[in-house]
Amino acid sequence: MKTVSAPPVVRPTSLPAPIRWAQMRYRHRHAFEAWIILTPILLYYLIFAIIPVIANVAISFTRWNGISAAPVWIGLSNYARYLKPPYPLIVLNTTFFAVTILLVQTLIAFFIALLLxxxxxGRGAYRALWYIPTLTSAAIMAQLVNVFTAPYGGVINNILQSMGRPLVIFTISGFWMRSVIIVFSIWRGVGGPVVLFLAALQGINPEIQEAAMVDGAGGWARIRSITLPLLRPMMVFVLVTGVIGAFQIFEAVQLISKGGPFNQTNVMLNQIYNDAFVNSNFGVATAGATIMGLILLAASYVVLRSMREEQG
Amino acid sequence: MNVRKPLSQRVTLHTILILGSIVMAFPLVFAAAASLTTQADFIRSPWFPKPTPTLLNYRVLLFSADKFPRWVFNTLVRIVWFIVLPATVAVLCGYVFARLRFRGRSLAFGILLGSMLVPGIVYQVPLFVMLARWPLAGGNNLLGQGGSGFINHWPALLLPGIVNVYYIFLLRQTFTTIPSDYEEAARLDGANTFQILTRVYLPMLVPVLMVLVIFQSVNLWNDYVWPLISVSANPQVWPIGLGLQRVMAGAVPVPGLQGFNQPFIFTVATVSMVPTILLFLFFQRYFLEGVQGFGVKG
Incomplete structure (x- = not known):
């Protein structure tokens, strides 16, 4: 990388102070300007990004309603709560949603990108259509899902009724609520990976494909031995960012199922939100947030390692 | 590949893509169509709403829901604020990390990047506490006790999120692709760093700043979780994303709305999604660049 080179150092013997100051400023221009710019920004960052993370861990060892002056130190009790029902089920649900949504969504996106x-x-129009759901508000669209799945007067049940079929009460069925949340999340999330995969595919030199075709490689063989290896960096990027996003599923659960029935679709973010802002139990909420952070670190590590191992 | 695919293959491809696109677009088209009907007509055609058509629902939402203009205004204020400040920070930091050599550079950059792996909720709960206990604000004393601080007030919506690491990274990447010859030439002509940033670099950064403008606009238009946490008790400062969700959930009384009205709910959803989709259609290039910005360059 080329940078502006610093001027040669000339040691003055005796110059008046203002000129010496100006010279020093000029000689150390890089460090001088960098820290003038960075100091306020890093200070802001310390207050609004670093201290909250430290505070989160600190609060997680206490019992605190967020209002009283003194949080009470209770050690690891809040973390122990995560071993008692319903918390293990909530962690399990989160993992189930994250893995299912991420895998299905990535597969669909890869397939559609191959076609595109x-x-x-009309390739641009198709691509736009696949990306548009991503632009909608997760909260508004999740709220809208309720109009489709409402037990009485919902769009789906109106259709069933007009066909003379029995109504389905979606909200009391764990299976249906899970399915609705998964389908909704994939619908809203698939557009980004489609655009990313398509960009990576278009970066592959077509001559490589043509050479393989001349050598008699069929469509599937070309995908396996040319497209997939060349797409690996993008695949890693999509899976790592995807796993971080997928574990943080929130609006779909909060607004479609509220975690019900009986916590069967409850997820960590929804529980953390409820612990903090509904039950005023900031200790348990911050413990959940810390666990969430650790799970995400572990998950991104697993994805990165498995992709590297596959490479051999 | 220069050879065109045989007709049968092209037909299959188009069929799959069209079917997929219908699935993707169906909920949005359904919502738009349903927003133009009355409740009676909506129930009469269960498979797909036949527009009556009536603009009654739009009139109710846009004119008689008294908070609606307020929410749009609040959102626009946040959009301007969260474009100007994060863009300034990103341009300055991008320049510092790409162009200047100084001790502690990689450490400072590493500290900033580190936060990208931390999930939002790890900040949000302590940030809520911090804003609620802010000294001498909202009835609080010097120790942050006694009042509710910035919670349910504007500062809660404006203070967090000014330093956005994603954009700092994007700008740094962009600076490294610009040759430093321009800067050196300007320095020989006697320009200082501020002049170089505003006169030399800024015009070159317009495309990547457009990416920032567009993504910030869409994200803030749709913003829901942080306003829900920090200002949910004060409808006066709600941004549109939270306000419209509350209207759809029936949590906010809407004068002029009569009884059970599903088409009205579809109207709210349509009003929420149309601006972002229009923005996308007009500035598609920047959207695609932004989505790819990280994946390709990073």
Missing amino acids: NEKLA
């Missing part, structure tokens, strides 16, 4: 990579009329 062909020279087709």
